[in-house]
Amino acid sequence: MTPHMLTRSLDRSATIFLAVVAACGILIPLSNLLLPAGSFLQVPTYLVALWGKYVCYAILALSIDLIWGYCGILSLGHGAFFALGGYAMGMYLMRQIGTRGVYGNPVLPDFMVFLNWEKLPWYWYGFDMFWFAALMVLVVPGLLAFCFGWLAFRSRVTGVYLSIITQAMTYALLLAFFRNDFGFGGNNGLTDFKDILGFNVQAEGTRAALFALSCLALIVGFLICRAIVSSKLGKVLIAVRDAESRTRFLGYRVESYKLFVFTVSACMAGVAGALYVPQVGIINPSEFAPGNSIEAVIWVAVGGRGTLVGAALGAVVVNYAKTFFTSGMLAPYWLFMLGALFILVTLLLPKGIVGTFNAWWDSSKEKRTAAASVSAAAEDGVTEPKMAE
Amino acid sequence: MNVMDTRATSAMLYLDGVHVSFDGFHAINNLSLTLEPGEMRAIIGPNGAGKTTMMDIITGKTKPDEGTVLFDGVTDLTRLDETRIAELGIGRKFQKPTVFESQTVQDNLLLALNVDHSVKATLFWRGSRAEAERIDRVLETIRLTEARNRLAGSLSHGQKQWLEIGMLLAQDPKLLLVDEPVAGMTDVETHLTAELLKEINKTHTVMVVEHDMTFVRELGVKVTCLHEGTVLAEGTIDQVSSNERVIEVYLGR
Secondary structure, X not given: OOHHHHHHHHHHHXXXXXXXXXXXXXXXXXXXXXXXXOOOOOOOHHHHHHHHXXXXXXXXXXXXXXXXXXXXXXXXXXXXXXXXXXXXXXXXXXXXXXXXXXXXXXXXXXXXXXXXXXXXXHHHOOOOOHHHHHHHHHHHHHHHHHHHHHHHHHOOOOHHHHHHHHHHHHHHHHHHHHOHHHOOOHHHOEEOOOEEOOEEOOXXXXXXXXXXXXXXXXXXXHHHHHHHHXXXXXXXXXXXXXXXXXXXXXXXXXXXXXXXXXXXXXXXXXXXXXXXXXXXXXXXXXXXXXXXXXXXXXXHHHHOOOOOHHHHHHHHHHHHHHHHHHOOOOHHHHHHHHHHHHHHHHHHOOOHHHHHHHHHHHHHHHHHHHHHHHHHHHHHOOOOOOOOO | OOXXXXXXXXXXXXXXXXXXXXXXXXXXXXXXXXXXOOOEEEEEOOOOOOHHHHHHHHOOOOOOOEEEEEEOOOEEHHHOOHXXXXXHOEEEEOOOOOOOOOOEHHHHHHHHOOOOOOHHHXXXXXXXXXXXXXXXXXXXXXXXXXXXXXXXXXXOHHHXXXXXXXXXXXXXXXXXXXXXXXXXXXXXXXXXXXXXXXXXXXXXXXXXXXXXXXXXXXXXXXXXXXXXXXXXXXXXXXXXXXXXXXXXXXXXX
């Protein structure tokens, strides 16, 4: 298996992936809006919203694959960055409600009026402006990841210990956001959104546009990840994953590399969360639940870590299964099924769906080229000792 | 102690009175050793003599409890971490060959090249002709040109050892620390490795830890025998191997 073939195969799956996402991003909203409701090819609005959720999950999975698949950082708290991005967007949406809230207060969101708050806390300032909220979607998760990573990576916290503290981080945030006096709506979180950039969030057109935007974000996120992992920096990340101390002895500042991808990854997760919130219409502290982050890691494992395409595919496949199974009589057993899926994939498909497929494709291709070169050599009357494996 | 502005010694590497203990076990005990620029030194000694610990101290992996470790006469290595020490120009080959198994031979060398290793530089890295030529030269030196596109993990044990030496060459350090380069090699490979190290020594200062006495003899350089974390004997291979104490603790009668 030569690396050339490997990159070519990755390029092939990357091209297919991008084409499929782009096609979905264009065709699904068009079919939803233009075709008459109830016709065979029309995608109903509830499905647009549901699939939009999957696309956001795919972005989250991509961000986890970037750090776990390529740099060996297993974050079991990535849901925290997703939720923080979601809260930043939720705060913008809350400020857009204005006087249409139950209490009709033009500045304070309902829950603050309910808590008898006199004025808006300082950390809510600026969220009435979309550009500011959009910036915070990147800055808040990015800054938390940067500070957290700076402390953790500099102290050389790695492996399972890092996973545990990321889990603790998301749990701490869960507890904090549950508190009413923390100022983010406590248990209920942020909901009852009215409009985004002046468009009604419930309207079909808005939902279709949000779906298209999510697909666009997935494409951009994928291209950024591809650019990172196929650069020389990507090779350094793999080196860190496979032999961290060796990389240090070559003169690479490993903690800077980890900090870089961890922060990029957190920003991506934040964007995923921000697109998720207007599509599901609510953000509450349960998004910080440690279980969510673990589930996201399972998506990546199922799809194939270190393949990017696999991570996105895994997120969609597992969540489709989740929707399918949790809506029937099998609902109480979903967590057992998820656990079993994880164990089966680890045992039988350790490379995940895409990783296994790529390995199979490469080996069959290798056989074909080997056969071709042997027959060519036989014609020339020389034997070529090429790729003896 | 101000060593940053005055050159305290002409030595490339200067260890004086170094002590390290792990949970009361004295791994390194009052170790003093100097390596002149351009020198090649073979380090021998029984298991547990502190050979690998000494390399750990020089490369910043282990901090000594006391003592002086100076590089190039000016730099106090005990205050720096692995990355900084590698940047200064000290390269290390590990006892167990440690190459990046899931990457190609060529990429292993590319990663080792002593270019700007900052995050920004590697992210926006574009290959240059000069770099490609350097990699080609190293591949030729370590006889792996044919295998350049193979994954490092698929190489034989001896080839991995060479690839790691090649990575040291690509790193082009002032001082090379080579830990057991011929462990597990065939006689022919051992001979070729000795030739390779002698070639490398023409332009670099080298410290080799090795158990294989035939190999050490073939290198034909000054030998230091360590025992219980301190220098037991030093001199030519003949002087050291006829030393009573060395025979007693290491070579056997």
